[in-house]
Amino acid sequence: MRFGISIAIGALMVGSAGFSGCSQTREALGLEKQAPDEFQVLARAPLSLPPNYTLRPPQPGAARPQELSARDQAAAAIFANTEGGVVAVEGASGGESALLQNAGAAGVDPNIRQLVDTETKEDMEQDEQFIDRLVFWRDPAPAGTVIDPLAETRRLQENAALGRSVTEGDTPVVIRKKRALLEGIF
Numbered sequence: 080m081r082f083g084i085s086i087a088i089g090a091l092m093v094g095s096a097g098f099s100g101c102s103q104t105r106e107a108l109g110l111e112k113q114a115p116d117e118f119q120v121l122a123r124a125p126l127s128l129p130p131n132y133t134l135r136p137p138q139p140g141a142a143r144p145q146e147l148s149a150r151d152q153a154a155a156a157i158f159a160n161t162e163g164g165v166v167a168v169e170g171a172s173g174g175e176s177a178l179l180q181n182a183g184a185a186g187v188d189p190n191i192r193q194l195v196d197t198e199t200k201e202d203m204e205q206d207e208q209f210i211d212r213l214v215f216w217r218d219p220a221p222a223g224t225v226i227d228p229l230a231e232t233r234r235l236q237e238n239a240a241l242g243r244s245v246t247e248g249d250t251p252v253v254i255r256k257k258r259a260l261l262e263g264i265f
Contacts, residue, residue: 157182225253 105111124145137143147155171179188194230251238247 225255227251227253 102111106113124143127145234248234251235245237243238245
């Protein structure tokens with residue numbers, strides 16, 4: 080008798096473990112998560128107070144009057160700039176001008192390519208400076224030449240004492256020595 084009960088309990092445990100593993104059983108018992116279908120979620124128009132209170136209540140299943148169809152929404156997104164007449168675009172036919180006007184591309188700056196190229200060049204130069212600082216761990220050498228102040232003062236005083244012009248003679252400059260690869264890191 081005792082042996083029969085243990086077999087029944089064992090069979091019950093195996094059966095429940097088998098049923099809990101089936102996805103259909105889990106779904107029927109409500110143990111599985113059911114996410115909403117993302118393609119079925121719709122955006123509704125905002126609620127607003129009607130201009131007059133004599134409106135009739137809506138009919139069940141009837142389309143909402145303030146909502147646009149998908150076709151009308153697409154047309155509104157593409158042809159957002161439809162007010163006014165057609166502006167003639169240089170070098171374009173009448174149909175092309177109308178298409179560009181409806182698409183909102185009629186008043187485009189003709190020098191836009193140069194503007195974009197200039198901005199891109201500035202961004203690339205800033206990126207190169209950042210990469211140089213990151214890779215070489217130091218600031219870049221300043222542009223131009225550096226005048227040696229003591230030697231220049233001496234040259235100007237000699238020219239003044241001898242009555243020569245200030246621009247006569249070579250201007251002394253500081254010659255930078257080339258830094259070693261690991262110099263300044265440690």
